[in-house]
Amino acid sequence: MTVRTAEFTAAILLSLAALGLMWKSTDGLSIGWVSGSGPGSGFWPFWLSFVMLLSSLATLARCFFGATPQSRSTEQFMDRETVQIVGTTVAALFFLILGASYFGLYVSLIAFLFFYLRILGGHSWGLSVGLTLFIPIFVFFFFEYLMTIPLPKGITQPLFYPIYQLIY
Incomplete structure (x- = not known):
C-alpha cells in the first residue's frame, strides 16, 4: 500500500x-x-x-x-519493521482488554505497561517500574475517588476493600 x-x-x-x-x-x-x-x-x-x-x-x-x-507519494506506507511493531501493539492491547475482564483493569494495565515500556520499549528499570506503578494508581484515584466511576477489577476485587475503607 x-x-x-x-x-x-x-x-x-x-x-x-x-x-x-x-x-x-x-x-x-x-x-x-x-x-x-x-x-x-x-x-x-x-x-x-x-x-x-x-x-x-x-x-x-x-x-x-x-x-x-x-x-x-507512491512510496510504501509501512515497512516490515513498522508492521511488526503495530502488530505487537495490537496484540498487547488485545491481551490488555482480555485480561481486564478476568484479572481486572488495574492488574492488566500493570502487565501491559511493563511489557510495553521495559520489554518492547527497552526503557530503564527505574522508568519502567515507576510508570508501571504510578499510572494505574493515578487511574484508580482519578476514576474511583474523584469521579466515583468504578472500573472492572475481576478476581482482584477483594484486594481493593481496604482501600475503599480508607477513601469512603
Missing part, C-alpha cells in the same frame, strides 16, 4: 465513521440548543462528528487534486 492509498483509505473510513456518528447522534437526541437548558444530549457528538467529516472531506480533496507531497 502506498502513502497516497493509505491517506485516501483513512479519509474514506473517517468520513464514513463521522456520518455514522452524526446519524446516531440524531437518534432520539437533540442536536441543537435547548432553551433554558443548554446544548442537547446529541449536540457535542453531532457537531464534533460534523467537523471530523469536514476534515476528512478536505483530506479527500487534497488527495484527489494531489495538493500535498503525501497525496502524490
